[in-house]
Amino acid sequence: MIKIKYAFALLIVILAVTVSCKKDDDDGPIGPPPRDRGEEAIRAQDSIEKFLQTHYYNYWEFQSDPDNFKLRFGKIETENDTVVPLIDQVVSKEVRDVVDNSVVYKLYYLEVRKGGGETPHFSDYTTNTYDGRLMNLDLFDSSVIPVRFSLVESPGSQGIIRGLQQAMIEFKGASNIISNPDGTLTFENYGIGAVFIPSGLAYFNFGAPGGLDPYEQVIFSFELFESEVADHDNDGIPSYMEDINNLDYQYLMDDDTDGDGIPNYLDDDDDGDGRLTKFEIEIINGVLTFPDTNGNGTPDYLDPTI
Structure with a gap:
């Protein structure tokens, strides 16, 4: 049996993972124009693939003790290292840029455990923990307490970045949720994974709090506990x-x-x-x-x- 317990405080959070930046006219001098998104996508993919070739995750700890597993990454130090590099363990999917529809990214994600429950739709609410890291593995954002996210923009919540959204919908929540007498919940067989996000599916030229500069690639690890089908306008x-113009595109802001x-x-x-x-x-x-x-x-x- 695979379990995890948390004091279950559901929060709708607007943290670095949910940042949506907008520059006002009176914010001072205007910076340089954004880089070409197509060219930046090529640079981002090269950077991410180099990381995947030279880093690993602690898969042996999951195999020996999945009940207490916490995902972590490390760098392969020598050619004689026997660990399996991430490039041999990740899968990928194509994700289209919502700003420039001609740009298509190769989004790499790591499936430690898919989960045994429901798969969220791209617009649902999810309950999960997460941490966000730079490519040098410095932590810039995290929550070890389960938080509730909207996977798209909605009243009271700005939604999560597209790269994390598109990875999360490849996983499932817990197969069983048990209410304990002490008020905590036990989640069984929940999804565990990570995604390696190019800047165009993250914060692009804005950066984010916590030390994230413009055009940086980011890594998000997460545990997906459950999801809830969303009806944001209660109609x-x-x-x-309500993605009526292109159901495969999974983007709602252009349906009006x-x-x-x-x-x-x-x-x-x-x-x-x-x-x-x-x-x-x-x-x-x-x-x-x-x-x-x-x-x-x-x-x-x-x-x-x-």
Whole structure:
């Protein structure tokens, strides 16, 4: 049995991992323009792959004692080292840049344990611990207490960086959660992993508190305990289903049917017809359905003429 106990304080946090920077006009001299995102992606991938070739993680400790495992990294010091380098243990996926859609990143992540519970959607809430490190392994942000994140921007929470979001959705939460008499929770078979994030999927030219400079690649390790399907605007449609322009892109800020400047996942009247979305959808036998009253191929909740 694989367990972990925590005093369960759920926090919606805005830490370095959730930083969203914006420069005001009166902040002083304007710095140089941002670097080309395509060129920076190439440089970032080279930097990350060099790290993966020269570093390892403590996989033997997980194999011998998974109940008390804490992920850590180390540098391979000599050619005679018998440890397996990270480059031979990670997997990767392609992730598109949301600023420049022509740029596609190769995002490397390490799956120590996938987990046995539910897989979060890209817009869900997750409960997890994490730590964020620079490529020299200096720690710049962490939480050893489980915290609750929104995987996208939402009221009261700025969401996590895209690289961490895209890694987290490859894992699952705990297979079982036990409430203990002392008020703590026990999580069994939860997800454990790490992701090696290029600056374009992290903070790019902004940097972040904790010693993170612009254009730095970062590493986030995490333990994923559980997830919750999010409906940020409470309109009856889960937020992940409001990515209507490209379901494979997994980005919600560019879906705005009525053009009012509010993306659909935060808009309780998606088509701007004065009738709330929740009254233009139906749940039949527990299944969410989308009526199309005039049969024009556009569901009522996205059709301002209905």
